[in-house]
Amino acid sequence: MDSATPLESKIKELEEKIKTAQLPSGLAEKLNEEISVLRLSLQGENSFMNFENFSNYVSCVLSLPFNKETKDILDIAKAKEVLDKNHYGLPSVKNLILEYLSSLILNINNKENTARAPIICLTGLVGTGKTTIAYSIAESLGRKFERIPFGGMGEASVLRGESRVNLNAEPGLIIRNLINAQSKNAVILLDELDRVTDTGRKDIMGVLVELLDPEQNKAFVDHYIDYPFDLSNVLFIATANNTTNIATAVLDRLQIIQMPSYTDEEKTVIAKKYLFPKILKQTGLTDKQLIIDQSVWPAVIRPLGFDSGIRSLQRAIEGVCRKAARIIVEKKAQQIIVNNENIKEFLPA
Numbered sequence: 001m002d003s004a005t006p007l008e009s010k011i012k013e014l015e016e017k018i019k020t021a022q023l024p025s026g027l028a029e030k031l032n033e034e035i036s037v038l039r040l041s042l043q044g045e046n047s048f049m050n051f052e053n054f055s056n057y058v059s060c061v062l063s064l065p066f067n068k069e070t071k072d073i074l075d076i077a078k079a080k081e082v083l084d085k086n087h088y089g090l091p092s093v094k095n096l097i098l099e100y101l102s103s104l105i106l107n108i109n110n111k112e113n114t115a116r117a118p119i120i121c122l123t124g125l126v127g128t129g130k131t132t133i134a135y136s137i138a139e140s141l142g143r144k145f146e147r148i149p150f151g152g153m154g155e156a157s158v159l160r161g162e163s164r165v166n167l168n169a170e171p172g173l174i175i176r177n178l179i180n181a182q183s184k185n186a187v188i189l190l191d192e193l194d195r196v197t198d199t200g201r202k203d204i205m206g207v208l209v210e211l212l213d214p215e216q217n218k219a220f221v222d223h224y225i226d227y228p229f230d231l232s233n234v235l236f237i238a239t240a241n242n243t244t245n246i247a248t249a250v251l252d253r254l255q256i257i258q259m260p261s262y263t264d265e266e267k268t269v270i271a272k273k274y275l276f277p278k279i280l281k282q283t284g285l286t287d288k289q290l291i292i293d294q295s296v297w298p299a300v301i302r303p304l305g306f307d308s309g310i311r312s313l314q315r316a317i318e319g320v321c322r323k324a325a326r327i328i329v330e331k332k333a334q335q336i337i338v339n340n341e342n343i344k345e346f347l348p349a
Helices: 004-020 025-040 047-063 076-086 091-109 130-141 173-181 201-211 264-283 294-301 311-329
Strands: 119-123 145-149 187-191 235-240 254-258 290-292 336-338
Touching (some): 004 025, 004 047, 047 173, 076 130, 091 254, 119 130, 130 145, 130 187, 130 235, 264 294, 290 294, 290 311, 294 311, 311 336
Parallel strands (some): 119 235, 119 254, 145 187
C-alpha cells in the first residue's frame, strides 16, 4: 500500500492537468478511461512502469497544438519581398510561387471554401534552392517552419508512430514536428521524397497519399497518439531531385515546380551579394580583413568544375574564409587579399 500512495498522488496530478487542458472531448474521455484502468493495476509488479508509460503519453498529448496557430500574413506584396530578399533570379519559379500563394490567400479568406490548392513539389538538382524556397514561403506567411527528411527513410512508422504496446514507442515525425512548432498551421517540408528506401517505399507512399489529401488528413491518426488530429491547416511542401521514384498516387496530389540550374553569371551575383557577406560574418571576419579580387570569382564559382547548384560554391567560400581566419589568428597578416597570384592556396586542390 505504501508504494501505491505516491503513484495515486501522481495520477491525481495527471487528472488535474487533463481536466484543465483544452482537449477534444473524445480524447479527454479516452485519457480518463485509461486512468481508471491504470488505477486497477497499481498493485501489480509493473505498476511504476505502467505509470511512467502513461505519464509520457499524457505529456505528449498535452503538448499537441489542438488550439494553437499563428496568425497568417496574407500580403502578396510581402511574399514577393521575401522571395526577392532570399533568392536571386528564378523569375519563373517566383511567379509560380506567387500564383500559388494568391490561391492560398483566397482560400484562407473564404472560410466556406474547403478546397485547397495542390501541394507544391519543388523539383531539381542538389543545391538549386528548393529548401530555402520552402522556408521563404513559411516566412512570407508568418508561419512556423518544420522539415522532415525522407532521405534513407525505410519504415512508415517513422511518419505515423508506433503503438504504445511496443516498448519505447514514440509518436511519428508528423506529430513530433507539430509539437515542436506549437502551431497547427505550420509549414512542414517533406524533403527529398524520392530518396526513401526501396523496401519502405510502398508503405511510406501510402502514408503520403493520406497526408496530402485534404479529405483524409482532417483525421490523421498517429499510432502512438491513437486519436485523430486535424492536419487540414498544415501547409505541406515537398521537394525531390526527380519524380521517378515517387508513386503515381502521390504525384497526382502534387503540383511540380521545376527548379532551374544556375548560370555562372547568376552564381557570381549570389556569391557576392548573398553568400560571401553571410559566410564572412559567420567566420568572424570583417570585410576589411578579407577581400576577394573581382578577377578570381570565376575560379571560386567553379572550384571543381560545373555544378548546377550552389552547394560547392558555398563550401568553396567557406574554405577561403576559414583559411583567411587562421592566417589572421596566427598573426601572419592583418588583411588578406585573394587574387590570381594566391587563389590556389585558398581553393581545394
